[in-house]
Amino acid sequence: MSSEKRGATADPQLQQFIEVETQKQRFQQLVHQMTEVCWEKCMDKPGPKMDSRTEMCFVNCVERFIDTSQFILNRLEQTQRSRGSFSETMSD
16 A cells, blocks of 8 residues: 555656656747748748848747747736636635
8 A cells, every 4th residue: 555655656856857858848849830830931942042031031930939939828827827816715
């Protein structure tokens, strides 16, 4: 029975490792998604050199993608905070 309890309580180092690896995976997915979106939007004809118009398109696309991702993250955090404070007032 004690081994079952030990199994239910995960090692903090293991939990931290899993959390870090999950964050890395999310980041890689975000980079992949951003690359795909910006490539489709900006790359007309792949060639040996990128012209300045295409380069600026990529720069703007990446910046907008990052801005949008940050906005969504902030909005989700605000929503979670407001739900948390709403739940706390409901339980009082």
